[in-house]
Amino acid sequence: MNVETGAERLPQSPIIRPYGDTTGDGMVQLSFTLPIPHSKVAEGAAAQLANKMGMEPALVVHARPMGPDFTFFVVYGPVNHLVDTSKVEVVERDYPLLTPKEANAAIKSTLRRRLVVVGGCIGTDAHTVGIDAILNIKGFAGEKGLEYYRELKVVNLGAQVSVPQLVERARVENADAVLVSQVVTQRDAHLLNTREMSAAFRESYPSDKRPLLVVGGPRFDESMADELGVDRVFSRGTTPGEVASFLVHRLTERRAG
Amino acid sequence: MSRPVKKLDLDPATVRQARALARRVGRPIVGLARKHTTIAVERATLRLAGLAGADAEGTPWVNRLADVVRADLDEHGGLGHGVALPVWDALLRGEADDLGTLAQKASAGSIRFRLPEGRDAARARAASRKQVATGIRRIDARRRERDRLVKRIGDAPRQPWIYLIVATGDIYEDIPQAQQAAREGADVIAVIRSTGQSLLDYVPEGATREGFAGTYATQENFRLMRAALDETSRELGRYIRLTNYASGLCMPEIAALAGMERLDMMLNDSMYGILFRDINPIRTFVDQRFSRQIHARAGIIINTGEDNYLTTADAVEAAHTVTTSQLLNEYFAKEAGLEDWQLGLGHAFEIDPDLPDSFRLELAHALLARELFPAAPLKWMPPTRHMTGDVFKGNLLDGFFNLAGALTGQGILLVGMMTEAVVTPWLSDRDLALQNVRYVMNAAGNLHEDFRPAPDGFIATRARRVLGESIELLDLILEHENGLLDAIADGTFGLMKRPPDGGRGLDGVARKSSAYYNPATELLESPVVQERAKRASRDPEAAR
Numbered sequence: 011m012n013v014e015t016g017a018e019r020l021p022q023s024p025i026i027r028p029y030g031d032t033t034g035d036g037m038v039q040l041s042f043t044l045p046i047p048h049s050k051v052a053e054g055a056a057a058q059l060a061n062k063m064g065m066e067p068a069l070v071v072h073a074r075p076m077g078p079d080f081t082f083f084v085v086y087g088p089v090n091h092l093v094d095t096s097k098v099e100v101v102e103r104d105y106p107l108l109t110p111k112e113a114n115a116a117i118k119s120t121l122r123r124r125l126v127v128v129g130g131c132i133g134t135d136a137h138t139v140g141i142d143a144i145l146n147i148k149g150f151a152g153e154k155g156l157e158y159y160r161e162l163k164v165v166n167l168g169a170q171v172s173v174p175q176l177v178e179r180a181r182v183e184n185a186d187a188v189l190v191s192q193v194v195t196q197r198d199a200h201l202l203n204t205r206e207m208s209a210a211f212r213e214s215y216p217s218d219k220r221p222l223l224v225v226g227g228p229r230f231d232e233s234m235a236d237e238l239g240v241d242r243v244f245s246r247g248t249t250p251g252e253v254a255s256f257l258v259h260r261l262t263e264r265r266a267g
Numbered sequence: 268m269s270r271p272v273k274k275l276d277l278d279p280a281t282v283r284q285a286r287a288l289a290r291r292v293g294r295p296i297v298g299l300a301r302k303h304t305t306i307a308v309e310r311a312t313l314r315l316a317g318l319a320g321a322d323a324e325g326t327p328w329v330n331r332l333a334d335v336v337r338a339d340l341d342e343h344g345g346l347g348h349g350v351a352l353p354v355w356d357a358l359l360r361g362e363a364d365d366l367g368t369l370a371q372k373a374s375a376g377s378i379r380f381r382l383p384e385g386r387d388a389a390r391a392r393a394a395s396r397k398q399v400a401t402g403i404r405r406i407d408a409r410r411r412e413r414d415r416l417v418k419r420i421g422d423a424p425r426q427p428w429i430y431l432i433v434a435t436g437d438i439y440e441d442i443p444q445a446q447q448a449a450r451e452g453a454d455v456i457a458v459i460r461s462t463g464q465s466l467l468d469y470v471p472e473g474a475t476r477e478g479f480a481g482t483y484a485t486q487e488n489f490r491l492m493r494a495a496l497d498e499t500s501r502e503l504g505r506y507i508r509l510t511n512y513a514s515g516l517c518m519p520e521i522a523a524l525a526g527m528e529r530l531d532m533m534l535n536d537s538m539y540g541i542l543f544r545d546i547n548p549i550r551t552f553v554d555q556r557f558s559r560q561i562h563a564r565a566g567i568i569i570n571t572g573e574d575n576y577l578t579t580a581d582a583v584e585a586a587h588t589v590t591t592s593q594l595l596n597e598y599f600a601k602e603a604g605l606e607d608w609q610l611g612l613g614h615a616f617e618i619d620p621d622l623p624d625s626f627r628l629e630l631a632h633a634l635l636a637r638e639l640f641p642a643a644p645l646k647w648m649p650p651t652r653h654m655t656g657d658v659f660k661g662n663l664l665d666g667f668f669n670l671a672g673a674l675t676g677q678g679i680l681l682v683g684m685m686t687e688a689v690v691t692p693w694l695s696d697r698d699l700a701l702q703n704v705r706y707v708m709n710a711a712g713n714l715h716e717d718f719r720p721a722p723d724g725f726i727a728t729r730a731r732r733v734l735g736e737s738i739e740l741l742d743l744i745l746e747h748e749n750g751l752l753d754a755i756a757d758g759t760f761g762l763m764k765r766p767p768d769g770g771r772g773l774d775g776v777a778r779k780s781s782a783y784y785n786p787a788t789e790l791l792e793s794p795v796v797q798e799r800a801k802r803a804s805r806d807p808e809a810a811r
Contacts, residue, residue: 043695076698077450139463139479148543150462152651152687154578157545166545168771 024096028089036088038065043082048075056083064089105259107251110159113258117161120262121186127156127257128180128221129189130167133203137193138169140227144189144250153251162254173203173210180221181214187222187257192230200227201238208239222260224253275638275730276722282639285734288741289594292751297602299752300556303549304783306468306775308557309333309350311519312787315402315527316395318366319486321472328370329520330469335373339380346777348382349785351395356383359390366398382782396786403564403790406526410566413529416497417506423454424505425712427647427672427680429704434459434691436478438488442495447694449499449507452701455532455679457510458492460484465515465544466771470524480691484511484521489528508532510570513558514540516550516772522558526565532611532679533562536572537599538592541755543575547770548755559603560791569605570679571596574615574648576760582617582652586632587736588760589614593636594737595751597643604791607642611679615648616668620660624725626667631729633675634720639734647672649683661685662703669707674715680704 030037040060046052053070060068065087072084108116117125129141143150145166147157157164165183167176180188190207192200204225211220226244235243242256310329321327336350354369362378363369372378383391423429431453433444445456461478464471474491475483482488489511496507508531513522518535525533537555540546562569573589573596580588593612600610614636618625636645649668654661665683672680682704686696720726740759747753749767758764 041695043693074698076694077447080694082695082698137463138466139461142463142466146544148575 024094026093026095027091030088036090037086038089040065040085041083042085043076043080045080047078048073048081052081053083056081056085060085060087064091066090105256108255108258110154110251110254113254114159114161116258116262121161124161124163125187125257125261126163126165126183126185127187127189128165128167128176128183128185129191130171130176131169131191131193132171132173132176132207133192133194133199138191140191140193141166141168141189144191144226144248144253149250151247151249153249155250156254158250159254162257173207176207177210177214180211185221186261187224189253190223190225192225192227200225200229201234204238204240212239222257224256226253273638274718274720275634275727277635277638277731277734281731281734281738285590285594285639285738285741286598288738288745289591289598292741292744293595293598293602295750296552296752297556297599299549300553302779303553304346304349304777304779304785305519305550305553305772306333306337306346307517307550307554307772308519308785308788309346310517311523311557311561312349312351312399312785313354313366314520314523315787316366316398317401318370320367322371322374325472327469327472328367328374331374332366332370335378336380340382343382344777344780344782346775347780347783349779349783351399351786352383352388352391352782352784353380355391355395355398356381356387359387359394388782388784392784392786395784396789399786400790402523402527403787406523406561406565409527409529410564413506413531413566416500420500421505423508425708426644427677428454428508428644429701430455430457430510430646430679430681431697432457432459432681432692434481436461436480436482437476438474438482438491439476441482442492445492446495446499448697449496449503451698452705453507453682454505455508455510456492456496457532457534457681458482458484458488460512465512465540465546468516468772468775470517470520484524486524486528489524489530493529508568510534513562513569514572515544516546516554516775518551518554519557519561522561522565522567525567526561529565530567532568532570533558534572535559535562535569536575536592536613537596538755538760539572539575541765541770542760545765545770547773547776548752548765548767550770550772550776553776555599556603557788557791559600559605560788563604563606563609564791566609568609568611568644569600570611570646571613573613574617577615577617578652582615582619583622583628586628586733587740589632590635590639590733590737591740593640594741597640607640608644610640610643611646612636612640612643613646613648616650616664616671616683617648617652620650620653620664626671627725628729629667629671630674630720631726632733633671633677634726635730635733637675637677638730644678646679646681647677648681649687651687654683654685654687656689658685658689661687662699665700666703666707669704670711673707673712674718676715 027036028038044055053073056070057068068085068087070083070085074082076082129145131138131141145164146155149155156162208223223240224242225240226248228246230243230245232243232245310333313329318329333350336353337346357378357380363372429452431448433441435441441458459481461481461483464483471483471485474487493509496509500507510532511530513533513535540551541548573592576585576588616629618628650664662685668683682700684692684696684700744751744754752767756766
């Protein structure tokens with residue numbers, strides 16, 4: 011969803027430029043590395059790059075050789091670009107990003123019990139790297155995995171789980187959500203497996219009792235959820251915090267609604 | 268290791284009490300480890316005997332062979348006898364000329380393994396011992412080679428050793444990056460493993476070019492990187508150490524490969540795999556003991572993982588869990604034969620910088636570790652939790668981290684990056700981070716000579732309190748009927764409940780039968796080694 015930023019927070023004019031120490035001076039700072047030895051030419055090259063980025067004049071305030079082949083630069087200068095805040099487009103996540111603390115608090119106050127997550131890799135896929143990055147307490151990208159969340163009960167079934175096994179375990183555990191990771195994509199195995207999985211859950215649960223179905227993997231298209239019969243698709247680079255926030259959002263909302 | 272003057276005035280009786288409690292907690296675990304073997308220990312034994320390589324699908328021959336032996340003996344105790352007797356019995360029966368051929372034939376189903384008895388068993392025992400001894404001799408030779416190279420080329424010029432990470436996923440990218448990092452000042456290079464390798468129940472084979480946020484630990488990757496760093500060591504006139512990870516389901520095998528390829532340090536924690544990777548506790552303790560015996564033999568310095576406790580729990584509230592874990596890691600390490608200079612006990616600078624007196628608290632915790640383990644090269648880990656993406660603030664925080672390291676005499680300093688949690692370090696990030704380290708060491712490297720915390724001041728009081736809390740935690744563990752195992756099961760360590768009959772790799776654990784034989788264990792526990800370990804773990808004070 012694209013929305014325009016609320017106007018009441020903006021200065022009077024939607025047209026702005028960076029601020030150094032005087033309104034309208036347009037000053038920015040920039041640092042980067044060029045793959046050439048330090049020399050007058052290197053400094054000129056840095057200024058040229060800054061010029062091309064819209065900094066005019068560009069002040070190369072620091073140049074430092076890093077080994078024989080590289081030079082690091084710090085450049086200050088005004089940019090000639092204007093920014094129109096009325097034309098800023100923001101893609102909004104349709105759920106708020108929560109810290110583990112906030113997620114725990116939301117579960118506690120809404121569900122009044124721990125939220126149960128069952129996860130695994132289905133089919134012949136033996137790559138647990140995705141599901142483990144999300145579920146293991148070790149986590150991914152500096153975020154702790156779902157096991158870290160006090161109010162989440164995580165059952166990680168690991169690799170090569172069959173769809174009937176997954177459904178059975180979800181039933182036994184009274185799962186609120188089922189997380190499936192698919193890394194292998196040969197002959198669209200990830201799509202076929204996901205459809206088989208969502209069909210199995212639809213068959214064995216009444217629609218209002220079915221756990222939330224979430225799939226993830228590096229080759230999934232996030233817009234395919236409906237087509238695959240799942241509630242959400244996560245793609246490359248998804249962090250545990252995003253998954254946890256989504257689960258909490260959907261499940262506590264469902265309960266509240 | 269330089270031994271700083273005592274600054275905290277810790278009560279020696281309290282310190283002795285803490286060690287005695289750690290010993291009481293650890294001893295039953297050692298008993299448990301002695302009574303069990305694991306599929307990974309057996310595979311490591313085959314690797315020491317020289318079995319290498321993999322089949323066309325990439326499954327290592329050690330996995331193939333060990334799995335067939337286990338399946339053939341399934342009705343008669345399976346893994347519980349170990350693989351050495353059935354394997355060398357088959358070789359002596361003429362089923363194959365060498366281990367490689369035997370593994371191929373076994374996976375084709377053309378060999379039936381049995382548990383030899385009487386004279387057959389004695390002959391198999393002798394033959395296996397002879398062959399596994401070649402692997403142990405290789406480890407010994409590699410250790411001597413390291414000593415020789417350090418002597419001839421020169422060692423890191425100062426402490427702490429500067430520890431830098433590379434992690435491209437491609438060994439051929441890692442190599443020039445590691446060499447460049449060494450030229451920029453790194454004394455130790457760590458190659459981060461691919462995400463999830465710890466949960467693979469086999470060691471991948473060959474040079475690898477694809478990993479997730481890291482590079483697979485393989486024998487060939489070890490060899491390539493060590494050879495490249497040897498070259499760079501000669502160029503720079505100081506021996507550059509190489510680090511990898513002996514953790515996860517293949518801990519013993521990776522330890523064996525590291526010993527045979529002359530790696531210098533290995534990440535190896537007593538409980539990390541259990542708590543953070545949900546690996547079965549018994550599997551972990553058995554694998555850990557064997558891997559530490561190899562590290563002891565190979566002259567490898569272990570790095571323990573206490574920093575992980577602080578990335579999941581509050582660094583002030585959980586400070587005593589670090590101390591407790593260090594005491595346990597020390598006990599298990601000494602029992603396995605490691606010496607003080609091999610104990611890179613971990614801790615980290617992870618206190619919320621917004622907390623008043625956070626730096627004084629950091630100093631208290633770091634000094635406590637320093638004085639509890641005066642002869643160990645402590646591994647000092649940089650801030651990660653409170654690195655927000657504000658790279659300017661991050662650089663300042665890293666400066667304070669470096670200062671705390673200098674003031675408290677840390678042995679190994681993992682260089683913090685201001686772009687932590689933003690990107691994998693750029694060339695310029697590493698350069699700025701090393702400038703930061705150099706500035707602090709140059710400006711304040713000897714400040715520890717003038718640094719005397721007041722005997723009843725904030726720092727000394729805090730350190731005593733943390734030690735006291737760790738003693739309480741050890742007491743709490745001992746109150747459990749089954750000690751440490753029960754404590755791990757009921758979540759005494761943070762949020763993770765890990766029962767001894769759960770977790771990954773449980774099916775690879777077996778109780779040793781009366782016929783069990785493992786030549787590697789026998790060689791590693793030879794009377795001389797054992798005596799040293801016993802003495803060290805019984806009375807660590809006397810061993811110093």
